[in-house]
Amino acid sequence: MSDFAATLGGIFSNPNFYFTVLSTTVPILLATLGCAIAENAGSTNMAEEGIMILAAFFGVIGAAYTGSVWIGLLVAVVVGAVMGLMIAYFALYLKVDIILVGIAVNLIGSGLSAFLMYVITGDRSATTSLHSGTLPTISIPGLSDIPFIGTIISNQSVLAWIAYLAIPVMSFxxxxxxxxxRIRSVGENPDAASSVGVSVNRTKMAALVISGILGGLAGAYLSMSYLPYFSKGMSGGRGYIALAATAMANNTPVGSFGTSLLFGFFYALSTYSSTLGIPDQLVTTLPYVATLVGLVIFAINVQRKERKMLHESGGGHSSKAQQVADASEA
Amino acid sequence: MSNKSSKGIAERLRSISVQTRHEILRMAVAIAIGLGIAVVLIVLTAKDPESALTYFVGAPFMSLSYFSHxxxxxxxxxxxxxxxxxxxxxxxxxxxxxxxxxxxxxxxxxxxxxxxxxxxxxxxxxxxxxxxxxxxxxxxxxxxxxxxxxxxxxxxxxxxxxxxxxxxxxxxxxxxxxxxxxxxxxxxxxxxxxxxxxxxxxxxxxxxxxxxxxxxxxxxxxxxxxxxxxxxxxxxxxxxxxxxxxxxxxxxxxxxxxxxxxxxxxxxxxxxxxxxxxxxxxxxxxxxxxxxxxxxxxxxxxxxxxxxxxxxFRTGAWVMSFKAGVQIDLVSVFEGVMVLFIMAEKFLSGTYRKMIFADADRKRKERNAAKGGEAA
CATH class of the missing domain: 1.10.3470.10 (ABC transporter involved in vitamin B12 uptake, BtuC)
Structure with missing residues (x-):
């Protein structure tokens, strides 16, 4: 047991471990923020998985055929935005249940990316032959000299910086x-929001497009930073994890950071588990179990709050709609 | 007797509600869109589109092993x-x-x-x-x-x-x-x-x-x-x-x-x-x-x-994948697209409205005709 503790201590005192934690967190964080903003508008975006994989694929193709990873990144973002629009169109205007839209988009995403990969590269598993390249990494001279922290944060991909900066941006x-x-009011009480002149569908659509863009960035990170190529099924369930991380974080950006970091931490730890002598499968299970527990705690809290609201005489109920009204008057 | 029964079938067909008829239409159009996209993708990407399409559409009847698959x-x-x-x-x-x-x-x-x-x-x-x-x-x-x-x-x-x-x-x-x-x-x-x-x-x-x-x-x-x-x-x-x-x-x-x-x-x-x-x-x-x-x-x-x-169609795509080199993943695209359109409540809603109006017109005419018959 002391051996185990010593190895664990060795891992935790190694800055490279935290470097891995931060880089494995990036795609989950981006997708989680994407789910969070959609969820704030009252739409459950289950399609992050499909958006991610399509963006990862088309990003690589764009980068390979133009010779510029930046254009690849742009392509990925555009694909994400278009997917967001498509989800909004089917869910809001054609009235498909948004969870089923998500399932369908995930089907289409995994199928289309694998199908087109074979058509374009003749390879069934990965696009290694395209040599699409990776986005640059950033190391800030002053910061990278700091002993421990320098190793952790320098040489992270430019998209990692964007992802972590996206937390305050999203909060703002x-x-x-x-x-x-508007997004929050539409999510909380669409009738009240529309009664003060907010277009519910248009607001939800905006949220879904932003959600799609974030999913696009997550995909770009997977195929142009994390790995230098696209491989079949490379999103690996991160879209679903994002959905869970969002739910556990109560849809707040800062909370999303915490919960996606939790997943990143265990992902990273599972890569070290062979040295720890514990089965990596069981380590990988931990974040999912943690999510279940987190969901229950979250649900209990919500119930408690609702009960409290019932006891008070419903005064706080329309406050958000009131705020929207004030804002649009201003 | 036969006259009576055929009249019965016609009446039964007519008595299917407009809603059901519209759902059937929507399902048919959704399947057509899904198949259409699959066919376009096959034609654009297969080396020999004709044989690929043949396998996609007819494989289960080409051999016992495909049928059993x-x-x-x-x-x-x-x-x-x-x-x-x-x-x-x-x-x-x-x-x-x-x-x-x-x-x-x-x-x-x-x-x-x-x-x-x-x-x-x-x-x-x-x-x-x-x-x-x-x-x-x-x-x-x-x-x-x-x-x-x-x-x-x-x-x-x-x-x-x-x-x-x-x-x-x-x-x-x-x-x-x-x-x-x-x-x-x-x-x-x-x-x-x-x-x-x-x-x-x-x-x-x-x-x-x-x-x-x-x-x-x-x-x-x-x-x-x-x-x-x-x-x-x-x-x-x-x-x-x-x-x-x-x-x-x-x-x-x-x-x-x-x-x-x-x-x-x-x-x-x-x-x-x-x-x-x-x-x-x-x-x-x-x-x-x-x-x-x-x-x-x-x-x-x-x-x-x-x-x-x-x-x-999964069998068709499976056979097509090893006979004509078209990836089986095509099926996921095909199915995903169909799911989207089948579940789209408002898809073809204009047609739905037209169908309701046509139905109402027909009923009114029938009523008028019946009244006219009584009067005569």
């Missing part, structure tokens, strides 16, 4: 801007 | 489809079938290896029931978490799927692996597998069980009080509550049944087609169940049609 968007207020 | 594909589709129909009828978006199928398959395989390797007929039945039991326990976790704490069922079942996968992988690699192999167990006992029905094919006795499960699901949902209650809860929870049904309790029951069928699906698939347990990822049959339920509008009566339809 949701809590300090008019669009954010 | 189609029947093999139908078996899990029917079972997981029935499970999802029951759960979705109660409006429960339980997506946990993947996990039950995976562990149901593992447990059935282990039972066939260690518990009943040499017991014909009763052995496989025992293993399948054991698989069902495992499915029950797996689904019970998220279902009870929802019942007790209102934990989000979509998320919790998705998480359960991964927990099942990794727990199963742990048992596969660290406990039950055949040391001589890299990633599978010892072979399943010779009498523990499901019997082959037609020699020379892989069509196995699981087909009977699959048909029985579909009939069970139909009878349960449409011929029993429990089924009526489940459907009422799914269609209108407020009304269900008003008439005194236990909404969350019925949701729970529907998921328990779905879980049992899910576990049995995995067991049947494992004992029917595999010599040893070798699944290292989730199988996808659970998601297939969702697609099936969508095609069947949650009514098990339509599952056989949906299963034959999906299995037909």
């Amino acid at each position: 968007l949701l809590y300090k801007t008019k669009l954010g207020l | 189609m029947i093999e594909v139908i078996i899990p589709l029917l079972m997981s489809g029935a499970a999802v129909c029951i759960m979705f009828s109660a409006n429960q978006f339980n997506l946990g079938l993947e996990g039950t199928i995976y562990l149901g398959g593992l447990v059935a395989a282990l039972s066939g290896i260690y518990l009943v390797p040499n017991l014909p007929v009763l052995g496989p039945i025992f293993s399948i029931l054991l698989g069902g039991l495992v499915g029950f326990f797996i689904i019970a976790i998220p279902a009870l978490l929802q019942y007790k704490f209102k934990a989000n069922i979509v998320v919790s079942t998705l998480m359960m799927n991964y927990i099942c996968l990794y727990v199963g992988l742990y048992f596969l690699f660290d406990v039950f692996k055949d040391p001589a192999s890299s990633q599978h167990t010892y072979p399943i006992g010779s009498d523990a597998g499901l019997a082959v029905l037609i020699p020379g094919t892989k069509i196995h006795a699981g087909l009977f069980l699959a048909v029985a499960v579909v009939i069970f699901a139909y009878v349960l949902l449409y011929k029993t009080k429990l089924g009526l209650s489940i459907r009422t809860v799914g269609q209108n929870p407020k009304f269900a509550k008003y008439v005194g049904l236990s909404v969350s309790g019925l949701a729970l029951v529907s998921q328990f049944i779905g879980g049992v069928i899910g576990g049995m699906t995995g067991a049947v698939q494992m004992l029917g087609l595999y010599q040893r347990f070798e699944w290292t990822s989730l199988t996808g049959y659970g998601w297939d169940g969702v697609t099936m339920a969508i095609f069947a509008h949650n009514n098990p009566k339509y599952l056989p049609f949906a299963a034959i339809f999906l299995a037909y």
Whole structure:
């Protein structure tokens, strides 16, 4: 047992471990933020998985055929945005249940990417032959000299920086801007929001497009940073994990950071588990079990809050709609 | 006499409500769009589009082995489809079938290896029931978490799927692996597998069980009080509550049944087609169940049609993949597109309006004609 503790201590005192944690967290974090903003608008975006894989694929193709990873990144983002629009169209205007839209998009995403990969490269498993390249990494001179922390944060991909910067940006968007207020009010009480002149569908659509863009970035990270190529099924369930991470984080950006970090941590730990002598499968199970527990705690909290609201005489109920009304008057 | 009966058919056709007729039209257009996209993709990408298309559209009738492949594909589709129909009828978006199928398959395989390797007929039945039991326990976790704490069922079942996968992988690699192999167990006992029905094919006795499960699901949902209650809860929870049904309790029951069928699906698939347990990822049959339920509008009566339809083109795509070099993944695109359009409530809503007006016009004319006849 002391051996085990010593090995574990060795892992935890090694800055490379935390470097891995931060880089495995990136795609989950981006997708989680994407789910969170959609969820704030009252739409469960189950399609992050499909968006990610399509963006990862088309990003690589774009990069390979133009010779520029930046264009690849742009392609991935555009694919994400278009997918977001498509989800919005089917869910909001053609009235398909949004969870079924998600399932269908995931089917289409995994199928289309694998199908086109074979058509374009003649390879069934990965696009290694395309040599699409990776996005640059960033190391800030002053910061990378700091002993422990320097190793952790330097040489992270430019998309990792974007992902971590997206947390405050998303917080600002949701809590300090008019669009954010509309998104939250539409999610909380669409009738009240539309009664004060907010277009519910258009707001939800905006949220879904932003959600798609974040999914696109997550896909780009997978195929142009994390790995230098696209491989079949490379999103690996991260879209579903994102959905769970969002639910556990109560749809807040900062909470999303915490919960996706939890998944990143265990992902990273599972790569070290052979040295620990414990089965990596069981380590990999931990974040999922943690999510179940987190969901229950979250649900109990919600119930408690609802009961409290019932006891108070419903005064706080329309406050958000009132805020929207004030904002649009201003 | 014959005149009378043909008149009866015409009247029956006319008496199908506009809504149903519109649903049929929508389904047909959705299938046409899906097929159209598949055909376009094949024509654009195949080296020899003509032969590729021939295989895609006609493969199951080209040889006995292709036809039997189609029947093999139908078996899990029917079972997981029935499970999802029951759960979705109660409006429960339980997506946990993947996990039950995976562990149901593992447990059935282990039972066939260690518990009943040499017991014909009763052995496989025992293993399948054991698989069902495992499915029950797996689904019970998220279902009870929802019942007790209102934990989000979509998320919790998705998480359960991964927990099942990794727990199963742990048992596969660290406990039950055949040391001589890299990633599978010892072979399943010779009498523990499901019997082959037609020699020379892989069509196995699981087909009977699959048909029985579909009939069970139909009878349960449409011929029993429990089924009526489940459907009422799914269609209108407020009304269900008003008439005194236990909404969350019925949701729970529907998921328990779905879980049992899910576990049995995995067991049947494992004992029917595999010599040893070798699944290292989730199988996808659970998601297939969702697609099936969508095609069947949650009514098990339509599952056989949906299963034959999906299995037909899956077989076509499978044959096309090795005969004409077109990737089988095309099928996912095809099915995803159809799911989107089939479920689109507002799709072709303009046509729906026109159909209603035309129907009303026709009825008014008939009434006027009848009045005119009386007057004369």
